[in-house]
Amino acid sequence: MYLGYPLSLAGTSVENVQFVHCPNPILGYGGTIAVTNCLFYDFDTVLNSPYGIFNPYAQFYNCTMSTGSMVVDAYSTAISTNSIFDNVSYTSSLDGDYNGFYNAPSFGGTYQFTNTTSPFETVGGGEFYLASCAFKGAGSADTNLQGFLSNKTTYPPNLITNDITNSVVLTPQVGRDNSPTPDLGYHYDPIDYLMGGGIYVYSTTLLSNGIAVALHGSTDDAGVYGAIVLQSGEFVSAGSPTAPNYVVWYNTVQESDAAGWAASDGALDMFGYTFGGTLLDCRFTRFCRLADTGAYIGVGGANTDGIANFRDSELFNGNFFWVPFPGASMSMTNCLLDRCSLQIDELSYQTNAVSFANCLFHNDQIALSGTTNFTYPIAFTNCFFDTTNISRGSAAFAADYNAYFTNNPHRFTNTHDVLLATNISPFISGPLGDFYQGITNLIDLGSGTADQFGLYHFTVQTNQITETNSITDIGYHYVAVDSNGNPLDTDGDGVPDYLEDANGNGTVDSGETDWQDANDLGLKVWITDPKDGANVP
Secondary structure, eight states: OOOOOOOEEEEEESSSSSESSSSSEEEOOEEEEEEEOOOOEEEEEEEEEEGSSOOOOEEEEHHHHHHHOOOOTTOOOEESSOEEEEEEEETTTEEEEEOOOESOOSSSSEEEEEEESSOEEEEETTEEEHHHHHHTSSSSSOOHHHHHHHTOSSSEEEEOOOBBSEEEEEOSSOOOOOOSSSOSSOOOOSEEEEESSSEEEEEEEEETTTTTEEEEEOTTTSSOOOEEEEEOOOEEEOOOOOSSSEEEGGGTTSSSOOOOOOOOSSSSSEEEESSSOOEEESSSEEEEETTSOOEEEEETTTTTEEEEEEOOEEEEEEEEEEOOOOOEEEEEEEEESSSSSEEOOOOOTOOSOOOEEEEESSEEEEEEOTTTTEEEEEEEEEEEEEEEEETTOOEEEEEESSSSEOOOSSOOOOOOOOETTTTOOOEEEETTTEEEOOOTTTTTTSSBBBBGGGGGGGGGGGTTTTTTBBBBBBBEEEEEEEEEBOOOOTTTTOOOOOHTTTTTTSOOOOEEEEEEEETTSSSSOOOOOTTTTTTOO
């Protein structure tokens, strides 16, 4: 946050916020204010009592306060646990324990930790990763904090700066802080690898196991190329329902701009003039960037014949830019696009289709352009357009079995459209996300059966009733889970149903195992020409 007085609070909580160049981050209007895992950098006074009459009380947990004058003013009090005070002039009116100090007055009881050098190291735009210092593993054994920090880290990402010329598998590398005695100070969302600036991919790059990859651009390329450029290579991201992969822009995690890094370049570009055979294939992957800061995907180039497939994935903010040149194709099945901008330009020599099925467009902008007599129209099927503005231009499109609110004047129209009243609130939160359907208006109204769309083991409802081979529900689906939040495993063999039935059609196909039979190990011998007299079971 870069505001003078960003938060006015009374008896509430603040979590996971970075206050940077913010003179007076919190105005306290009384009550107890719990501040957990926050970064305060370059401030005058963190907690202020307006007019000196409200006397707020703050509890700071795992906060980092760096380069400032006072933590609390003369009319406020606070207690601090597991926090770091770095180059802070005054720490009066503070109490607490298990805190770390560098070039700052110490306070508290028995457990005070000091470092004689700066405890931080900088990687990219993150300036407050912990170096090897006295603050590592020095926190109090608080079970509530342990759960809160278990998916966060104080370790910096690994940098990838060279082109990828050989096949590589990238998995989580940065330690998450699930220790009973956590590190002191602010914890970042983990970034396992930080890469970009126009890296070319000539071979296969596989992301798996819930990895987090952050991308950055370069001020040298002025947005012509993205962070990663697929050049006859493959970029494959295979997460899972409970451990999705993350592909994010670096400034969604890190607080500062890094020298020479652009904040608005495209992320994954299938861009060039002399290459072919590129593949972008993502499943259970979440893409995140700040609003209006650039694209997730871009494609261009006179000979581009790349393929981009997105399935069971989620995109938040940012833009999706697709100019399908000869041979290029793109499909998006069962995906969530939340506050995104989607731009598709049809070209007269496009030879493959662009399709969207069972997607949720939530507060999006869609712009289509091209020619009305185009042979390969842009297809939208079984999609839910929630508060989404659609600009069709002259593009050819095929849209049916989709849902809209009645007050949306910018919509496709066809025979099987479903229109919802504006007073309906369609979504509720569930085990895997916030877009389960709390209504029944879209149930069994799709264009075919769910198994045809690979959604046999999925659901749109929090009761976890699977689609199986019923008429598909319109909109975005989640994998059905059990009472513990784990994907259903009908035969109890440790492999979820959706994974055994990889194509999601409910039948056992070549290369799959039977999700209803724990004894099926995937090894089969088919005797097609038995010998005479042989006893074949």
